[in-house]
Amino acid sequence: MQNCNDSNTTGSSVDLSKIYHSDIFPMKENSSLSTREFLQRVIDICLEFIDESNDRSQPILRYYDPEEMKMKFNFDIGEEPLNLEQIVRDCAQALYYQVRTAHPHYFNQLSCGLDIVSLAGEWLTAAANTNMFTYEIAPVFILMEHEVLKKMRQIIGFNDGDSILAPGGAISNLYAVIASRQQMFPEYKTKGLNALPQQLVLFTSEHSHYSIKSAGSVCGFGTDNVIEVPCDEKGKMIPSELERLVKAQYEMGNRPYFVNCTCGTTVLGSFDPINPIADICEKYNLWLHVDAAWGGGLLLSSKQRHKLHGIERARSVTWNPHKLMGTLLQCSTIHFKQDGLLLETNQMCADYLFQQDKHYDITYDTGDKVIQCGRHNDIFKLWLMWRSKGDKGYERHIDHLFEMTDYMVKGIKARGDKFHMVLENPECVNVSFWYVPNRLRGIPHNEERIKELGRITPILKARMMHKGTLMISYQPLGDIPNFFRNIISNSGVQKKDVDFLLDELDRLGHDL
Amino acid sequence: MQNCNDSNTTGSSVDLSKIYHSDIFPMKENSSLSTREFLQRVIDICLEFIDESNDRSQPILRYYDPEEMKMKFNFDIGEEPLNLEQIVRDCAQALYYQVRTAHPHYFNQLSCGLDIVSLAGEWLTAAANTNMFTYEIAPVFILMEHEVLKKMRQIIGFNDGDSILAPGGAISNLYAVIASRQQMFPEYKTKGLNALPQQLVLFTSEHSHYSIKSAGSVCGFGTDNVIEVPCDEKGKMIPSELERLVKAQYEMGNRPYFVNCTCGTTVLGSFDPINPIADICEKYNLWLHVDAAWGGGLLLSSKQRHKLHGIERARSVTWNPHKLMGTLLQCSTIHFKQDGLLLETNQMCADYLFQQDKHYDITYDTGDKVIQCGRHNDIFKLWLMWRSKGDKGYERHIDHLFEMTDYMVKGIKARGDKFHMVLENPECVNVSFWYVPNRLRGIPHNEERIKELGRITPILKARMMHKGTLMISYQPLGDIPNFFRNIISNSGVQKKDVDFLLDELDRLGHDL
Missing domain, CATH: 3.90.1150.170 (Aspartate Aminotransferase, domain 1)
Structure with a gap:
């Protein structure tokens, strides 16, 4: 890839160096030719980047320290508009300095690679540029969510239930924490900390993702009340340690209520033993959440899914298709065994946004069961793939x-x-x-x-x-x-x- | 646009009906030709959709009820792979039934239209498919965030401070609620509800967005402790009513601490009067948050910005470029006057993810100051536009x-x-x-x-x-x-x- 594209080489009659954002859609009517020329130039740069990313002889990155990068790349936004040829050059420059996460020698993150079908889905999603709160403005995509999420729940082993897509596993886990609180202590929603005399306590393994602790902080439990359960030498939560810590909290007068069982830890990729943990949850009346953000993909393989044996006993499951399933970033899902709980937890009755008297079945509208209000369309790239x-x-x-x-x-x-x-x-x-x-x-x-x-x-x-x-x-x-x-x-x-x-x-x- | 594309009309030698996902990148080496053919076909469909969306003689949508739509569109995911010609048809079908949010006669949402430069940015973002937690894997985009967010803070009138992009205004407002709690009651993070004998109380106008109430629920304050302040007939919060309600809460032994001032309400587009509200916040030691998710764009116009007069007195500001500024969905920002507060609020010291001994200046890494962990790249489409x-x-x-x-x-x-x-x-x-x-x-x-x-x-x-x-x-x-x-x-x-x-x-x- 060239450092920048110095000239228009497509042979088109449109000279992008002479035109500006105001000369194409949506500001200029009948500007299909110029609009297409501009977009095609950017796409050509993307296609070249994809070729290079899949070429093992090419570098993964050209590394510069932040201060060097600031000299190399012009980040300035000026007073005056820039012509579209410059904008195309900016695109080429940005990719020139970007790490090729699709390169076969990039083993750096849980999300590696670039699935081409998923990319096509994301490109289409961008062109559709809609919001996922109502059937009214995203009919196909809303129904697609229903179908795909239902399929994922069936794979987990939930016969019924409800699910939602979230911007990453940390937010999915946050959903689990607030929905479990709602289900077990519903007065919390309106009354907050005054609702309950006891301190609620959460449990998660010492190797689990920090988002459980973060949720403890966000939700007002305090990180001290997110108890880290020791792991064995393989990185798996030790069930007897969990039971000991739960008992200790009860003895202190606190109320243990939530256990996070990690299927696929971030560093070692370990799987907590679901069944013994589920037994403890039943015995002590604790909500069992399975964080399979990383390991969820194993459910798709008959050779691997035994590592999540017992997952159907969970009341909620986080599963990120943007990790092992290779969907483009971001694509995270949270599933609940109990239908209606998401709505009960998050509904604020904002009739001014989610009208109750529409001319279609509004049970398809999702806006009132999420904490986000508007949501990016993260389903099409997964469905298509x-x-x-x-x-x-x-x-x-x-x-x-x-x-x-x-x-x-x-x-x-x-x-x-x-x-x-x-x-x-x-x-x-x-x-x-x-x-x-x-x-x-x-x-x-x-x-x-x-x-x-x-x-x-x-x-x-x-x-x-x-x-x-x-x-x-x-x-x-x-x-x-x-x-x-x-x-x-x-x-x-x-x-x-x-x-x-x-x-x-x-x-x-x-x-x- | 055709209901579906029945044949390959590009004259290429690649017959997509004969090949599958496993015949292109990344699974098949040296498959540039087939990969490009497939992606170009999808892009051609997107370009046609964009032309149609900008054609005033074309419909905005072809409406079907959910049950009808399920008959028209095949949502099934089967056992066997589908050939890429079918995948291209799926793309055409999805857009055929999708609402054209870019159509000039679509006035339905706060986010209307499709900015073409921003779209180009989002397409490139998808091809780059990286995560925004570290400089290591997103060097250009991380520095871009720094530059653009600094510029936005300067426009607000914050000389210093810190900011982050969030998946929508509701999450931005949630950031404000948790960061303000951290700043005023830092022991909350570790000890939770036991940290403070008093009930914390939040205030927001009756016309404000429901996300403030939602944050009250999520954070454990309880929605009863998010007090709705009456508005005048123009939809603006009445400052004297705010003061009356704050006093009443103090008299009840509670601790008022957070006031949300809306600049641009969802329905009427009204602006709460910032200065009188800021005076009350100073008098009673309350955090002033300005929710300018909708109205923030007015700051860019010398004719309009007077409607946000006093915004620099806020301690935090939500501002969504995906609304009035026309950036593609999603692009929301939250700004804080105090630098370091985001990190203090959200840091969980996950050294296993955010290593402290890297070979570059890790102050550019953002992973430890967000509640999301991984984040979608929402900056490039804004910067480019x-x-x-x-x-x-x-x-x-x-x-x-x-x-x-x-x-x-x-x-x-x-x-x-x-x-x-x-x-x-x-x-x-x-x-x-x-x-x-x-x-x-x-x-x-x-x-x-x-x-x-x-x-x-x-x-x-x-x-x-x-x-x-x-x-x-x-x-x-x-x-x-x-x-x-x-x-x-x-x-x-x-x-x-x-x-x-x-x-x-x-x-x-x-x-x-």
Whole structure:
């Protein structure tokens, strides 16, 4: 990709350097030709970016520090309009400096890759530019939500229930926290903290996503009342510890009410054992929420779904298609076993927005059951992608990610002392490991070596980014210092990419 | 637009009916040709949709009831993959049945129209498919956020401060509620309701958006503790009523702490008087939040910004570029006068996600100061649009919307007894009115007539939708029965469109 497109090369008669935003739709009538020329130029840049992102010989990024980037890229917004040729150049520049998250050597986030059918869906969604609060203005998309969310609930094992799309898993988890409070302590909605003499308490594993703690803060419980339950060495919540902590809270006079069970932790990709946790929830009258934002995709594979055995016992489930299912960002869902609860929780009776006397069945309007009011259309890109794959194609998609992960784990083990696994047998597509440079090989894996491996991990990451050939995330976890967490969630990753990743780490880091 | 595209008419050598999702990127290497062919076909459908949406002779929608729509559109997701020709047809079908929100005769929502430069930005955003939590994976877009949000704060009149983009104004308002609580009662974050012996109380006008009440519920204050302050006949909060209610709450032993001042109410488009409200907030130590989700765009016009006089006295401001500024959905911003408060409020110290020892200045990472964790990139479509218009172009954009609104108000008045204004002189681009059919003209505008006008309003709306020529929203407001609220927020609306709208109402409704 060129740093910028210096000339109009499409052979069209429209010279974009002579026209402005006011010369195309919607401000200029009958401007189809100019409008199309401008949009096509931007699309051509996007198509080139997609080609490059899928070309393994191209860099993932051209790294610059923030201060350097400010010199390279002109962020200014001026007084005067800029011509559309400049706007096209801005687009080319923005992509030139952008990280190629679709590159097969980008293993950095839970969401990697760029599914082309989902992209087509998102492009169409943008052109439709509608809001998801009513059937009136989004008829096809609203019905699509109903169908897809119903299908997802069936896959979970909920026969009835209700669901909604949310802007990310953290907000989905927030929905679970407020809906559970509504169901168990309905007077909270109107009376707030005066409704209940007891402090409500939530439980989540020490490896769970921080959004549960955040929800505890937002909802006024206080983060001290979101209790972290210890995990075993595999990163799974220990049910007996949960029971001990629940009892302790009851003894203190507090009211335990909500347990978050994580299926697919962020770092290790571990699955909390649902059934023993569900037993405790039944025994102590606690709401069971399953945060399967990450691991939900495994439900689509008959080989993998046993890791979420018992999920149908949950009362709410978070599941993000924008992660393992590869849907474009953002696409997150929250599902409830009980129908009507979302409306009961969030309805503010805003008749001025959601009229009750419309000429169609208003049960399809969603505006009054969400905390967002307006919502972006996040369903079409998922529906279109799922339709193109079918259930079988999605199963193969998930199975492929796990095959590549197995291949990576085997590759690490085959490379002997060049790597050290943090978690021997990962349950998900997260592979957690240290790269071991020459000087640290063949010595005992003691505290000193671990500390040193942790120290060099960020340095190796910086080398990756400066060379632009590879991106893998790293983090500490509790007492364990920095280590790499590799994610294979791009369906385009092949064995040769895994080989490249392991060899490239060695090329970049052997002398560290 | 055809109901569906039956054949491949682009003359390409790729037959999409023979290939599947697994034959293009990312699953198939070296599949640029097929990938481009598929995406171009979808883009061609989008371009046709845009042409049609800007063609005044085309319908806005083809209306079907939900049950009819389920017969017309095949929502099924099957076991087997579908070929890409079918996927292209699905795209054409979805747009065929979709409401054209960009049509110049669509006056239905606060967000109308489709800005083409913003659309180009959103298409590029989709191709880049990145998440906004770190500089590492979104360098250009993160710096762009900094620049644009700083510019917006300067326009508001905040010299310093911090801001974030949120998925809609309701979430922006939620940010204001939790950040104000953090600033004034910081122990709330960890201890929750036990931190404070007093009940916290919020105030907002009876015409304000329901998201303040919703935030009261979510945050555990209870909706009873979100006090509705009466408005005058123009829909503006009455400051003396606010003071009376604040005093009453103090006398009850509660702790008033938050006042929401609406600049641009949803229905009437009214502006609460900021300065008198700010005086009361200073006197009683209350947080002043300005919800300018709707009215914020007026800050860009020297003719209009006086309606938000005093906004710099607020401690937080919500402002949605996806409304008056015409940015594609969604694009909402929340601004704070105090820098560091967002981080203080929302930081959960998730080092495992937001590493503290990166090789660049991590103050650019935003992940730890939001409640979302991952965020969609909502900045590029705004930056690109603003850059193309420049400040002057945006001022003309806003001024044009007000000129068209003035023209409409004059047009209504010129049409004598065919219309009756609900609010004589609107402050924003909301025009609230009843259409008066033949039989109800020239009779006293008493309770009986008002009731009858309210009764026929939904019937007239249904006629619009069935004919597909016009869309205007209606709602009741307090004791006032249903009336129309017309919005001109599409920069493509011309005088002839306003004439059409008023005449079409008469054609559709004169016999009611």
